[in-house]
Every structure is written in structure tokens, then in C-alpha cells.
Amino acid sequence: MRSIDLSAVNWRKSSYSNQDGGACVEISDDFTPLVPVRDSKVPGGPVLVFPVGDWSSFVTAVKAGRLNG
Numbered sequence: 001m002r003s004i005d006l007s008a009v010n011w012r013k014s015s016y017s018n019q020d021g022g023a024c025v026e027i028s029d030d031f032t033p034l035v036p037v038r039d040s041k042v043p044g045g046p047v048l049v050f051p052v053g054d055w056s057s058f059v060t061a062v063k064a065g066r067l068n069g
Helices: 053-064
Strands: 011-013 025-028 032-038 047-051
Touching: 032 053, 047 053
Parallel strands: none
Antiparallel strands: 011 025, 025 032, 032 047
């Protein structure tokens, strides 16, 4: 597995984030074809990295309501 340097990443917060510290994620568009994802409340915590196609499929499913339990 290769390692990527995330020290200078530009993060953007989900448009669904709120000021009350709800469940929020941040992603970076800096690593095509990968999408780093982290918890905005724990910026120094772990980062998950997904292939861009998998992340896109996940976001599409969330927006369509297909993942609501």
C-alpha cells in the first residue's frame, strides 16, 4: 500500500455541516483519483482514503436516500 502526504491538503467541509458540531465530514480534492475523508471534529485523527469512483457512488446513494436505515 502506498502512503500519501496529507500535511498540505486543502480540506472542504460537507455542505450539510452545521455550526453546532454535528456529524460532519471533510474531504480533499487534491489527490485524483483518490478522495481523503476525515471527521471535521477531529482534524488530527485518522483519514480514510477512497477511490474517486467508490466515493462518487457512495455520495450518489446518500443523496438518493438509498442508505437510510
